[in-house]
Amino acid sequence: EDQVTQSPEALRLQEGESSSLNCSYTVSGLRGLFWYRQDPGKGPEFLFTLYSAGEEKEKERLKATLTKKESFLHITAPKPEDSATYLCAVMAGTALIFGKGTTLSVSS
Amino acid sequence: NAGVTQTPKFQVLKTGQSMTLQCAQDMNHNSMYWYRQDPGMGLRLIYYSASEGTTDKGEVPNGYNVSRLNKREFSLRLESAAPSQTSVYFCASSDRDRGEKLFFGSGTQLSVL
Numbered sequence: 545e546d547q548v549t550q551s552p553e554a555l556r557l558q559e560g561e562s563s564s565l566n567c568s569y570t571v572s573g574l575r576g577l578f579w580y581r582q583d584p585g586k587g588p589e590f591l592f593t594l595y596s597a598g599e600e601k602e603k604e605r606l607k608a609t610l611t612k613k614e615s616f617l618h619i620t621a622p623k624p625e626d627s628a629t630y631l632c633a634v635m636a637g638t639a640l641i642f643g644k645g646t647t648l649s650v651s652s
Numbered sequence: 653n654a655g656v657t658q659t660p661k662f663q664v665l666k667t668g669q670s671m672t673l674q675c676a677q678d679m680n681h682n683s684m685y686w687y688r689q690d691p692g693m694g695l696r697l698i699y700y701s702a703s704e705g706t707t708d709k710g711e712v713p714n715g716y717n718v719s720r721l722n723k724r725e726f727s728l729r730l731e732s733a734a735p736s737q738t739s740v741y742f743c744a745s746s747d748r749d750r751g752e753k754l755f756f757g758s759g760t761q762l763s764v765l
């Protein structure tokens with residue numbers, strides 16, 4: 545069964561305190577791993593797509609990496625505006641399967 | 653550029669009432685999706701439409717029907733609402749020829765009493 549598990553469920557950081565979010569997956573034939581950001585009361589917003597092990601992508605303070613079994617979203621020197629829920633998803637068949645998300649809170 | 657537009661944003665129904673959630677996209681995407689999001693459950697796929705004229709069931713289709721009215725519009729209907737259908741509903745679209753990146757609407761918060 546295709547499955548996506550994210551950890552931790554919640555993460556509290558001080559401004560400038562770097563950390564990583566984990567997304568482990570089991571899927572028959574990975575066709576893409578996606579990271580989204582979701583702010584309260586809004587729809588998810590696309591961040592990255594990774595397609596093969598070893599691939600990395602960066603955007604501002606975020607860097608996503610991919611291995612054969614998991615992906616990490618590294619957050620370097622986070623700011624309060626990085627506070628959000630981060631969702632991981634994998635392409636299985638013809639639609640995305642999402643994890644439950646990691647809620648990140650960054651305090652100043 | 654509006655992207656994906658959902659209406660209404662909020663709705664309260666009584667058990668047994670029916671309603672239709674509307675979704676429209678202006679990005680000329682082929683594929684459209686309906687997800688529901690519940691606390692502790694994540695986003696779950698209800699139905700999707702890979703192209704105009706086709707629809708398929710997702711993970712949680714029971715109690716819902718969909719209509720792909722044209723390339724732009726994809727509606728979700730609850731024929732007889734139940735409290736278990738209280739959720740936040742998201743519509744999304746993608747251009748499968750350019751990858752599976754989904755663009756989401758802002759959601760409909762539905763409460764069934």
